[in-house]
Amino acid sequence: MSVVVYAPASIGNVSVGFDVLGAAVSPLDGTLLGDRVKVAAGEQPFSLQCIGRFVDKLPQQAEENIVYRCWQVFARELDKKGQTLKPVALTLEKNMPIGSGLGSSACSIVAALDALNHYHDLPLTETELLALMGEMEAEISGSLHYDNVAPCYLGGLQFMVEELGIISQEVPCFDDWYWVMAYPGIKVPTAEARAILPSQYRRQDVIAHGRYLGGFIHACHSQQPELAAKMIKDVVAEPYRERLLPGFAQARQYALEAGALASGISGSGPTMFSICNDIDVAQRIARWLQDHYVQNDEGFVHVCRLDSQGSKVTGSEL
Ligand SMILES: Nc1ncnc2c1ncn2[C@@H]1O[C@H](COP(=O)(O)OP(=O)(O)OP(=O)(O)O)[C@@H](O)[C@H]1O
């Protein structure tokens, strides 16, 4: 019996928690903003077929697709447990633009590994699987960070604790927040957006970062939405990455003047996120961003909610 898993888009950093905070989002209108992977019985050990809107942007060779590496590391882990991998035929439905700041590689990684695990009757625990997802994301971006794979897999707003054998834990968020996601249609490779960051920070920035992140987590747990939104400030990446994002400063200013509670770069960009607690404001900002921030036919804007579930089995057929 085949299995299909959907893995949603995610916002790495959420501005205030560079590499340690991430949120999964899904559009209000039911659009699939995420990748799907189907695992079915195969005639050879591994085969991969790619379909979907962004299939042309994927590497030509199946072996260069991260889904192939996911299969290899899954086999390695099963081998350690003395279990054997079944021959599998995988289909990747690539709905997510690459280098968008929406956690596109994470969507493929999470959908592939979660589907492989379901197909083999869940031999790996949640933490074992998440560790593999981090390993795959590190291969692509050049450094280990879980802020896309953890929310994409587990859902909601996730904080990377990385202690006591725990990789990530959920932070309570605000049910009435709308997340306007605007992807302009241009590519910003994550590895490049990391390379331009300073290797050292000034003491005043370190203190500000501690205050914002601590304040944000505190405000989430004590359910103070206004305080939480005020704390969504990025002193680590945004000041340096802004120059990679044409029109970002104006778009951010418009969103805040139009009533957004906070706005920032999603992951390493170029997608911008804006948080609103009023659907009319969210839709007005979405329309403006569609006209002024989107640069070509590949760009889009979606009004989203937090996706509290993360990746999920959607059936047996795509
Ligand atoms: N299934 C896949 N999905 C996405 N990228 C893939 C996949 N397989 C291989 N790649 C390669 O991995 C690299 C991903 O780059 P990058 O980390 O910038 O993208 P991303 O994860 O889509 O970015 P973001 O997190 O900003 O959405 C690209 O070079 C791409 O060709």
Ligand SMILES: N[C@@H](CCO)C(=O)O
């Ligand atoms: N935390 C990562 C997310 C990449 O999507 C970064 O900002 O580089």
